[in-house]
Amino acid sequence: MHVLLTEAKFGDCDALCQPLRDNGCRVSRCHTREGFCLALAPGTTCPLDDRADPPVLAVDVRAAGDEITAREFGVVCALRAQVPVVLVPPAPGLPVAVPAGLADRVVVTDAESLLATCQAAALIPKQRPMPAGTAR
Template identity: 85%
Template sequence: MHVLLTEAKFGDCDALSKPLRDNGCRVSRCHARDGICLALVPGSSCPLDDRADPPVLAVDVRDAGDELTAREFGVVCALRKQVPVAIVPPEPGLPVAAPAGLEDRVTVTDAETLLATCQAAVAIPRPRPEPAGAIG
């Protein structure tokens, strides 16, 4: 399962990255370490444009602020690509809210529930595509 991470503030999604990987997810981020959108970095591309293994879920780590920060624009990109978006707080127990205008388009959850859902999704056996030229 390929998960795309974005965040309201630099470093907010760091704590979620390793647990997602430990649960069998491939994790990509919207931004390079210097904060630039990967679609704008020379020689790079947006993970949402990956045709072989596109993200099936975008996760935005944010607090209870009403408006998207510039670091969260990946939420809009994901929604445009019809990729579901989950919103989680940067720390357990902190209040979290969907950005204004997106309340009906995203799911607000916590990291523990998100990890359990991802773990269950990764455990579902998927049929392997047949090699080209295979005769059935």
């Protein structure tokens, strides 16, 4: 399972990367360490443009705040690419504010539930594309 991570504040998604990997996920981020969008940074491409293994889920780590930050623009990109988006707080017990316009387009959960879902999804064998003209 390929998961795209973004965050409201620099470093918010750091703690989630390794647990996602430990649960069988391939993890990509929206930004370089310096904060540049991968679609715009020299020598990089957006993970959403990966045709061989595109992200199947976008996770935005955010707490309070009514507006999307510049570091969260990947949420908009994911929604445009029809990739489901999940909002997760940066620490257990913190509330998650859903920005205006996203209320009917995202799911809010906690890290524990997200990891359980990813672990279950990673156990499902991937269906490989069949060559053209081949029946299943």
